[in-house]
Amino acid sequence: MDSSSHLPLFSILFVMLGLTVSQSTNITGAHSSTFTIVNNCNYTVWPAVVSGPESTQISPSGFILQPGESTSISVPPSWSGRISGRTHRGNDSSGNFSCLTGDCGTSILECSGRDATPPVTLAEFTLGPVGTLVYYDVSLVDGYNLPLMISPHNETGGNCNSTGCAADLNGDCPSELKVVNGSETVACKSACTAFGAPQYCCETTDTCKPTSYSRFFKSRGPTAYSYTQDDANSTFSCFAADYDITFCPSPSTRTNGSAAKRVENKKGCHKCNASGGTCGSDSNNQTICHCPSGFYSLPELEQCLGLAPLPGPVSAPTYSRRPGM
CATH class of the missing domain: 2.60.110.10 (Thaumatin)
Known part of the structure; x- marks a missing residue:
């Protein structure tokens, strides 16, 4: 390839x-x-x-x-x-x-x-x-x-x-x-x-x-x-x-190593906890869900069960990509 x-x-x-x-x-x-x-x-x-x-x-x-x-x-x-x-x-x-x-x-x-x-x-x-x-x-x-x-x-x-x-x-x-x-x-x-x-x-x-x-x-x-x-x-x-x-x-620190300020998202945290995850925040100070599988969902997902819909497509230039999976 x-x-x-x-x-x-x-x-x-x-x-x-x-x-x-x-x-x-x-x-x-x-x-x-x-x-x-x-x-x-x-x-x-x-x-x-x-x-x-x-x-x-x-x-x-x-x-x-x-x-x-x-x-x-x-x-x-x-x-x-x-x-x-x-x-x-x-x-x-x-x-x-x-x-x-x-x-x-x-x-x-x-x-x-x-x-x-x-x-x-x-x-x-x-x-x-x-x-x-x-x-x-x-x-x-x-x-x-x-x-x-x-x-x-x-x-x-x-x-x-x-x-x-x-x-x-x-x-x-x-x-x-x-x-x-x-x-x-x-x-x-x-x-x-x-x-x-x-x-x-x-x-x-x-x-x-x-x-x-x-x-x-x-x-x-x-x-x-x-x-x-x-x-x-x-x-x-x-x-x-x-x-x-x-x-x-690291989901708990900024990329420069300083502590991240937690953004409270009660609805999202409740959804996360109900799916078996632990509520946290990412390096951009947005609420995320730490999942038992070892990965975490991004703010749009808020849970560990399945994949919720993500933001729709944007008008981006066309990529010429090498064949993948």
Whole structure:
């Protein structure tokens, strides 16, 4: 499967974005959005930033975040691309840099325009010109390697919800989809990657339907893309927002580590508790429901039983997605 085909295809301005990475780094300049990439995991993550095919690639395109570290990127208007996290660093047979999950195959820290190798969790963005909507989503179409959430703030309008998959899917991953390292499951493949069958790979719109495997991913990340045509519940948009992209998000803390102020939602909490969950709040200070299965529902769901209807589709640009589940 050609990893490059999963990038959104848009007509975008050529921009050059300088990026210097260090703990709590902030790069300033003329921009429409600030992306703060946060490692809330208890292990090291090597983020990768890959621009769309018509965009100038960001440099550096790969860097390291130790647990608790973050970096902020000033992202210009009319930029599209995605962010992912590489895990379990090792060395290849020649002693070069490589990671067990999300590796981009360059044998160095930089990805230099190369896509992450599935399975990998993706945060995808499309920015329009100044004053227009930013479209964003978290995709499990290429499988999953670590929890990831996008949380907008400083927004001025739009469908500005947090989205992603905060659950650790590796433990619950169906055995036929597991990627293992010794006795540890380190990633969860898409069914397309695992089997290559037409009913899983969305080769045509007629065959692109949800499957038992895509439903597994959807149940753990209700607002993330679970298969290629999962647009209605999985694309979000904001005006003039900044974004936190958090690996291993904690529902009880902000992405900067400070305590989150609880938003009381008595009706939602009652609904959550009645379904067997525990009421809480996410990193965007919205009421969520922690569920016994180890994942939590987003504010629109408020319960652990089934999947309630999510916000309807927005008028987003058309993504050209790699076949998924």
